[in-house]
């Protein structure tokens with residue numbers, strides 16, 4: 001992959017300003033690091049692949065994967081930082097996928113009541129989603145992201161070249177979020193994903209950077225309008241209410257579950273008379289183009305029960321994100337009995 005032009009997007013949050021840099025390589029990192037000591041949090045896989053390009057600093061690693069995203073890891077990392085004499089003058093750099101950026105962001109937000117941080121996200125999912133917007137956190141027991149804060153990293157440096165070493169499944173996890181961004185906010189972006197699918201998926205460098213930038217723009221724009229998710233930011237959960245339930249029920253990767261969740265949410269949007277049958281077909285086709293699953297034999301009752309244990313349930317209603325058209329989404333409060341019927345109908349129609 002060759003070099004591409006750099007671009008910058010800015011999140012202006014109550015918790016700080018965050019510069020998101022795209023089309024930039026790892027080597028530029030020293031230009032963005034403040035002078036002084038640096039502590040780096042990464043995972044052992046990413047450190048094994050790219051450690052020789054990390055800046056100088058105290059390197060702390062975690063085991064790759066979701067199992068590391070817990071309070072025990074936060075406690076271990078914080079203790080190591082304390083033993084090494086890390087104080088508030090240090091800068092914390094998170095280099096890795098979304099697990100690392102969520103963990104590093106949380107440690108940065110809580111260690112000595114907060115130290116400055118920046119991220120180099122190394123998965124597609126982290127570049128287009130997890131590293132942007134300041135949300136961080138860890139899981140508690142079986143519940144995802146139960147403990148966390150919002151703290152904007154000073155910078156997020158997205159080097160497209162590091163994606164070359166990603167496993168196929170990790171690409172798919174990223175594609176699901178990329179398509180979600182198009183579906184909720186930008187029909188032109190969505191059309192580009194559809195039209196140029198083959199070239200994008202084969203890693204055409206210019207197109208891939210355009211895809212990352214398009215997603216970063218959408219996420220940045222939404223966070224700038226609603227940093228703490230009191231309103232519009234909730235549309236980023238499109239496909240995720242059913243997606244999270246399916247991820248647990250079927251023990252499938254996040255991207256696959258979100259893909260099925262988006263098919264279901266498009267089906268529900270159609271039953272509510274918001275989108276046409278061909279719009280729902282377009283969603284399915286696009287997901288299939290990117291190698292994501294769109295059908296699965298599942299039990300609608302079991303899915304519904306798993307969905308309503310979701311933490312967003314309120315007064316016998318569930319906030320559910322629907323499409324008004326491909327390229328625009330909105331949250332609606334659906335009474336639980338009605339949602340049960342909709343899930344049942346959508347599962348029958350979409351998944352069998």
Ligand SMILES: NC(=O)c1ccc[n+]([C@@H]2O[C@H](COP(=O)([O-])OP(=O)(O)OC[C@H]3O[C@@H](n4cnc5c(N)ncnc54)[C@H](O)[C@@H]3O)[C@@H](O)[C@H]2O)c1
Nearest residue numbers: 045064065097098099100122123125129130135162165166
């Ligand atoms: N904070 C947010 O707003 C937000 C948004 C979306 C997701 N998330 C979180 O992100 C996490 C998922 O992130 P993820 O999908 O990046 O998972 P991950 O961090 O577990 O990375 C996936 C795998 O890819 C490996 N990897 C990372 N970079 C690589 C590279 N360049 N080459 C080869 N292998 C590489 C990792 O070692 C790991 O095994 C979840 O915990 C989710 O909750 C957070």
